Amino acid sequence: MDQHRTFGTSGYALDALQLFQGVAPQSVASLIANCPVLRVAARQAIPEDKHKGAHLYIVLQGALDVTHTDAHDARMDGVSTKVLPGECVGELSVLDDEANSDHVTARVDSEVLVIDADTLWKLIDESNGIARNLLRLLSFRIRAANAQLRRRQKVGEFYRQLSMVDGLTGLHNRAWLTDNLPTLIENAHHVNSPLSVIMIDLDHFKQFNDVHGHVSGDHALQVASKVVGAALRPTDFAARFGGEELIVILPATQQKSALMVAQRLCERLRSAVVFSEMRKPLPHITASFGVAMLEPGQNAEALISAADAALYRAKEDGRDRVAL
Numbered sequence: 001m002d003q004h005r006t007f008g009t010s011g012y013a014l015d016a017l018q019l020f021q022g023v024a025p026q027s028v029a030s031l032i033a034n035c036p037v038l039r040v041a042a043r044q045a046i047p048e049d050k051h052k053g054a055h056l057y058i059v060l061q062g063a064l065d066v067t068h069t070d071a072h073d074a075r076m077d078g079v080s081t082k083v084l085p086g087e088c089v090g091e092l093s094v095l096d097d098e099a100n101s102d103h104v105t106a107r108v109d110s111e112v113l114v115i116d117a118d119t120l121w122k123l124i125d126e127s128n129g130i131a132r133n134l135l136r137l138l139s140f141r142i143r144a145a146n147a148q149l150r151r152r153q154k155v156g157e158f159y160r161q162l163s164m165v166d167g168l169t170g171l172h173n174r175a176w177l178t179d180n181l182p183t184l185i186e187n188a189h190h191v192n193s194p195l196s197v198i199m200i201d202l203d204h205f206k207q208f209n210d211v212h213g214h215v216s217g218d219h220a221l222q223v224a225s226k227v228v229g230a231a232l233r234p235t236d237f238a239a240r241f242g243g244e245e246l247i248v249i250l251p252a253t254q255q256k257s258a259l260m261v262a263q264r265l266c267e268r269l270r271s272a273v274v275f276s277e278m279r280k281p282l283p284h285i286t287a288s289f290g291v292a293m294l295e296p297g298q299n300a301e302a303l304i305s306a307a308d309a310a311l312y313r314a315k316e317d318g319r320d321r322v323a324l
Contacts, residue, residue: 023129040106054117062110067103169225172239196258198248199290199307205244255293262289286320
């Protein structure tokens with residue numbers, strides 16, 4: 001075999017294959033002379049039953065899709081790689097001495113040179129150039145996989161953050177509250193810092209919906225949410241607790257300051273304009289507010305219950321007011 005010997009119908013010569021670049025052909029010719037060339041139709045998987053054990057697959061023509069499966073690292077599960085002519089797949093399975101667990105499928109009609117593990121190790125023993133090429137290929141593959149992981153993690157984080165936002169109000173949602181309030185409370189206990197919460201309930205909201213319709217009700221809730229969000233510090237948090245109920249979390253805030261924040265929100269909400277049609281009576285919406293400060297040893301559920309009890313007292317006292 002000379003350096004320009006081609007494989008199958010591909011026209012790919014020995015020196016065009018990445019694994020053999022810069023390698024003297026006489027050092028490998030006899031070892032790969034009997035390696036089969038496999039023809040794989042488009043969208044078909046490489047038949048593993050014909051090639052049991054670990055194998056290296058070199059694309060001579062066409063292209064392969066390699067979908068990685070990794071029981072030890074869920075981040076890699078489902079990551080796909082495109083393998084083009086001259087490139088190979090299966091290096092790690094040979095090094096691990098395990099059958100390739102990745103799912104290898106032809107993107108188009110393809111030809112693949114199949115090198116079994118024993119032959120590849122003999123090639124490595126015969127040629128330092130092949131060993132260097134293999135290390136270079138592995139290094140590239142690892143960098144590419146890491147880049148894919150970083151992209152997937154960024155996309156995953158984007159969707160995770162998106163799932164923590166209430167679609168109507170733009171505030172954090174109940175899932176965010178469930179995940180984050182216990183952590184905020186734990187941190188407050190740990191550093192002995194105050195933390196207060198404000199429960200907010202729009203007054204007579206069912207009646208508002210009955211009179212003005214649910215579309216206007218949604219708009220009123222959006223207006224209320226903007227009023228609340230605009231009045232808070234960057235270190236504060238606001239979430240939709242459910243329905244027409246909102247909750248505000250005030251880290252590093254004593255009860256007296258929390259009362260002042262709640263009173264400010266109450267006044268601003270009272271003057272908020274829901275309808276641009278000014279012939280309709282004002283105020284359009286009001287709310288009741290319940291304030292509670294974190295007690296020693298108190299958990300998230302108990303703190304919310306305390307704020308909810310204060311909210312109930314505000315409603316009992318006539319609504320459109322703040323209560324402890």
